[in-house]
Amino acid sequence: MSGPTPVPKATDVPAQVFEQFLADLAKAEVSAEVVARLRKTLMEDQLFTDAALKQAIFGEEPGS
Amino acid sequence: MILVDAITIKDFRGIRDLTLTFKGKNFAVCGPNGTGKSGVVDALEFALTGNVSRLSGEGKGEVSLKQHGPHVDFRNNPDKARVSVTLTIPSLGKTVTVERSAKTPNQAQVTPSTPDVLALLARVAAHPEIVLSRRELIRYVLATPGDRAREVQALLHLDRVENVRVGLQKIANSAERQLPALVAAVKAASENLLRALAITELTAEKLLAAANVQRAILGLPALTEVTATTSLKDGLGAPTVAKPQSIPKAQALADLKAARDALDELAAPALATLVAELTTDISNLAADGAGTTGVAVENFYATGLSLIEAEACPLCDTAWDVAELRAKLQAKLDGLKEFSRQRKLIERKISPLNATLARVRASLETLARHAALATPPLQLTAVTEFATACQAGSMQLNALLPLLDTIAVLGRVRTEPPEMRDAIAALEVVVTALPEPGKQDSARDYLTLAQERLETWREARRKHKASSEQAVRARKISDTYVATSDTVLIGLYAEVQKDFAALYRFINKNDENAFTAKLVPSIGKLGFDVDFYGRGFFPPGAYHSEGHQDGMGLCLYLALMRHLQGPNFTFAVLDDVLMSVDTGHRREVCALLKQEFPHTQFIVTTHDPVWLRHMKTVGLLGGKNGVQFRKWSVEHGPAEWHDRDVWTEIDEYLQQNDVRSAAALLRHFLEYTGGELCHRLRVPVEYRYDGQYQLGELLPPAVAQLRKLYKNAKEIANGWNQKETVAALAEREAAFALAAQTSQVEQWQVNVAVHFNAWENLKKEDFVPVVKAYQALLSAFTCPKCNEYMHVSPDRETPESLRCDCGQTTINLKKKT
Numbered sequence: 114m115s116g117p118t119p120v121p122k123a124t125d126v127p128a129q130v131f132e133q134f135l136a137d138l139a140k141a142e143v144s145a146e147v148v149a150r151l152r153k154t155l156m157e158d159q160l161f162t163d164a165a166l167k168q169a170i171f172g173e174e175p176g177s
Numbered sequence: 178m179i180l181v182d183a184i185t186i187k188d189f190r191g192i193r194d195l196t197l198t199f200k201g202k203n204f205a206v207c208g209p210n211g212t213g214k215s216g217v218v219d220a221l222e223f224a225l226t227g228n229v230s231r232l233s234g235e236g237k238g239e240v241s242l243k244q245h246g247p248h249v250d251f252r253n254n255p256d257k258a259r260v261s262v263t264l265t266i267p268s269l270g271k272t273v274t275v276e277r278s279a280k281t282p283n284q285a286q287v288t289p290s291t292p293d294v295l296a297l298l299a300r301v302a303a304h305p306e307i308v309l310s311r312r313e314l315i316r317y318v319l320a321t322p323g324d325r326a327r328e329v330q331a332l333l334h335l336d337r338v339e340n341v342r343v344g345l346q347k348i349a350n351s352a353e354r355q356l357p358a359l360v361a362a363v364k365a366a367s368e369n370l371l372r373a374l375a376i377t378e379l380t381a382e383k384l385l386a387a388a389n390v391q392r393a394i395l396g397l398p399a400l401t402e403v404t405a406t407t408s409l410k411d412g413l414g415a416p417t418v419a420k421p422q423s424i425p426k427a428q429a430l431a432d433l434k435a436a437r438d439a440l441d442e443l444a445a446p447a448l449a450t451l452v453a454e455l456t457t458d459i460s461n462l463a464a465d466g467a468g469t470t471g472v473a474v475e476n477f478y479a480t481g482l483s484l485i486e487a488e489a490c491p492l493c494d495t496a497w498d499v500a501e502l503r504a505k506l507q508a509k510l511d512g513l514k515e516f517s518r519q520r521k522l523i524e525r526k527i528s529p530l531n532a533t534l535a536r537v538r539a540s541l542e543t544l545a546r547h548a549a550l551a552t553p554p555l556q557l558t559a560v561t562e563f564a565t566a567c568q569a570g571s572m573q574l575n576a577l578l579p580l581l582d583t584i585a586v587l588g589r590v591r592t593e594p595p596e597m598r599d600a601i602a603a604l605e606v607v608v609t610a611l612p613e614p615g616k617q618d619s620a621r622d623y624l625t626l627a628q629e630r631l632e633t634w635r636e637a638r639r640k641h642k643a644s645s646e647q648a649v650r651a652r653k654i655s656d657t658y659v660a661t662s663d664t665v666l667i668g669l670y671a672e673v674q675k676d677f678a679a680l681y682r683f684i685n686k687n688d689e690n691a692f693t694a695k696l697v698p699s700i701g702k703l704g705f706d707v708d709f710y711g712r713g714f715f716p717p718g719a720y721h722s723e724g725h726q727d728g729m730g731l732c733l734y735l736a737l738m739r740h741l742q743g744p745n746f747t748f749a750v751l752d753d754v755l756m757s758v759d760t761g762h763r764r765e766v767c768a769l770l771k772q773e774f775p776h777t778q779f780i781v782t783t784h785d786p787v788w789l790r791h792m793k794t795v796g797l798l799g800g801k802n803g804v805q806f807r808k809w810s811v812e813h814g815p816a817e818w819h820d821r822d823v824w825t826e827i828d829e830y831l832q833q834n835d836v837r838s839a840a841a842l843l844r845h846f847l848e849y850t851g852g853e854l855c856h857r858l859r860v861p862v863e864y865r866y867d868g869q870y871q872l873g874e875l876l877p878p879a880v881a882q883l884r885k886l887y888k889n890a891k892e893i894a895n896g897w898n899q900k901e902t903v904a905a906l907a908e909r910e911a912a913f914a915l916a917a918q919t920s921q922v923e924q925w926q927v928n929v930a931v932h933f934n935a936w937e938n939l940k941k942e943d944f945v946p947v948v949k950a951y952q953a954l955l956s957a958f959t960c961p962k963c964n965e966y967m968h969v970s971p972d973r974e975t976p977e978s979l980r981c982d983c984g985q986t987t988i989n990l991k992k993k994t
Contacts, residue, residue: 163347
């Protein structure tokens with residue numbers, strides 16, 4: 114270690130995981146509508162309860 | 178993110194009134210145990226986060242911030258307990274003050290309270306890990322993989338990542354759990370439809386062929402295709418009042434047979450064996466000590482976990498830190514994993530029984546509908562009751578809990594009401610006695626019933642399809658999340674692991690310059706193995722010394738913080754975290770903090786004055802960036818080693834004629850100052866392993882050293898032909914000699930009259946001159962302008978000058994060559 118180690122960017126780990134997750138979901142052919150709902154729940158509203166996640170995944174679909 | 182310029186603490190914890198000025202620089206609080214250092218740490222944490230972790234969380238019992246944050250004399254007046262900090266926020270170019278009282282810890286008075294400042298302070302408050310104590314440091318290193326994972330998760334705020342993982346998995350599992358019942362419903366609907374159509378296989382061709390035969394009888398046009406909305410009775414008028422709907426004889430007979438087959442399947446030995454096995458499995462689960470409530474408690478914890486949104490327990494409203502409460506519930510859930518495994522096995526085993534119950538229920542309900550069409554209608558009470566019992570039993574089996582209820586269901590679910598078969602036989606008699614319908618009536622009945630069952634089948638299929646799609650989607654989302662979070666976290670841990678090893682090598686380069694480490698994440702765990710001198714990878718506590726483990730803890734913490742906060746890692750409090758690091762590595766730890774974290778302000782507490790020296794000599798601390806607590810009292814809190822304080826305090830003792838206390842304080846102060854002077858003047862002192870030096874071992878050598886330095890300086894000035902300097906030095910030398918002589922300090926070892934033990938026996942008027950003499954002597958070591966003790970520079974290698982901090986005094990010690 115000859116000089117100070119370069120300081121990494123600040124890592125908001127949950128935000129990093131969620132962002133990558135949403136990008137991977139799009140690649141996994143999950144509908145854009147569901148991805149948008151999950152983005153709002155996780156990134157904007159920051160709701161992490163089962164009820165909020167279920168609402169994001171199934172929306173208003175019957176039987177959900 | 179922030180730099181702390183100053184803190185003022187009033188009546189908080191063990192501190193009455195204290196102001197420390199950090200000026201945004203590294204700062205050390207040094208003092209023996211019990212002198213109030215931790216009070217400063219608590220106050221810093223409180224001001225920045227509104228919490229004192231020492232007073233909250235697991236194992237803190239009935240201790241609370243509100244009740245025990247205030248000084249003990251103000252425990253009933255928490256508003257008096259106040260801490261205010263002045264911060265610089267470089268990113269905003271603002272200086273901010275934050276003040277909190279223990280009465281309302283979460284309501285900080287912020288000036289200026291602009292949105293950008295408040296948002297930044299909220300981010301600071303969300304990072305209580307800026308305070309690191311040795312207890313927390315060891316939790317990273319010596320914890321079990323599960324506990325370590327929780328600690329690191331808390332540090333990296335991974336609880337959200339984990340909560341979402343658990344939530345998505347639960348949703349996927351739940352969606353999949355609904356499918357078997359829906360499959361059974363489709364199968365039952367399909368069988369009913371086949372019976373109505375009197376065909377053996379449900380294909381479009383066979384369905385059309387069978388329906389069109391009947392339609393032809395009724396003169397209806399043949400259907401050419403089966404779509405989602407095709408009606409088999411398309412064109413057929415509704416039943417008239419004059420000719421109400423009757424029991425379709427042929428189908429009813431087929432349904433009677435199907436019902437008996439389903440009941441026989443339920444009564445068959447194979448199912449009896451299955452029910453017996455399930456009863457044993459569930460009884461074992463229920464009989465297990467922890468298992469009696471285990472599964473129910475698992476549901477309880479899981480539900481609780483999903484309901485935590487505010488900073489309170491969702492059950493009893495007790496205030497909790499959200500992350501801590503989630504972690505606690507998750508830990509409890511982890512402990513119930515064996516029950517989860519057994520539960521899943523039982524759920525799989527229950528599936529065929531549920532399918533049979535669905536078939537029995539569907540076939541009995543069909544019979545009940547036929548019975549209602551009889552003239553007069555038949556009341557198949559036993560049949561409908563058993564169908565209802567099958568449905569309720571099926572629901573209980575799906576729910577599994579309470580276990581005793583499920584066991585009770587298993588005990589009765591195969592038991593038919595004694596009169597049920599008779600009721601079925603009675604219906605059969607009625608059906609058999611029905612006249613054979615005419616071809617047209619038969620065709621009409623056929624199409625009506627077939628259409629009814631086709632719609633039921635379609636609805637069952639639609640529900641199953643929708644649920645299947647939901648289950649597939651939920652599983653895909655859950656699997657994607659697990660894969661993504663694993664990838665991100667493995668990448669993060671790989672970076673932290675590399676940084677950690679580099680930091681550790683920095684402080685151990687003399688003996689572990691090839692050190693590496695492995696952070697191995699797995700679900701719910703974080704393995705941590707370190708290289709031991711090339712002999713392999715082992716847990717940190719296996720072979721490394723306690724001092725090395727402390728070093729590892731600090732390095733892991735620093736690596737995690739650097740990756741968590743990046744350039745925002747500008748402030749940290751290290752509360753006695755390196756107490757067992759051996760002296761050989763202390764200098765390197767100081768150098769590490771200075772070199773690797775040049776933009777981070779460290780507030781360090783230590784009870785070891787040697788540490789303080791290392792921090793100063795390495796340059797981690799500036800000359801005045803530290804405070805030495807010398808004692809603590811409940812009335813006054815910590816007292817510092819300030820000259821002004823000491824002489825005033827001695828004078829106060831003497832005013833009260835308390836020579837004994839005045840003498841003790843003078844001795845302690847001279848011992849402290851003697852050490853300081855020996856360090857500053859680079860005085861050779863007989864080494865003591867325990868670091869416990871007496872006054873006679875420090876102050877006389879310091880006096881001798883300054884005499885020697887003046888003498889050398891005069892010779893050197895003469896060498897440079899600096900007559901005026903020589904004269905000035907001679908004047909200083911004479912003044913110093915007089916002060917030393919007056920104090921008689923150099924006769925310390927031989928003259929008992931000047932020894933401390935004799936002081937306490939002196940009268941006040943005899944001791945006052947002693948005090949004055951020592952005050953004058955210490956003053957002779959200082960710069961007349963800045964009043965700081967002079968020091969030899971540099972602090973190692975060949976001395977070049979004797980100087981003070983302000984630069985007013987600079988005496989050359991370099992010979993002319």
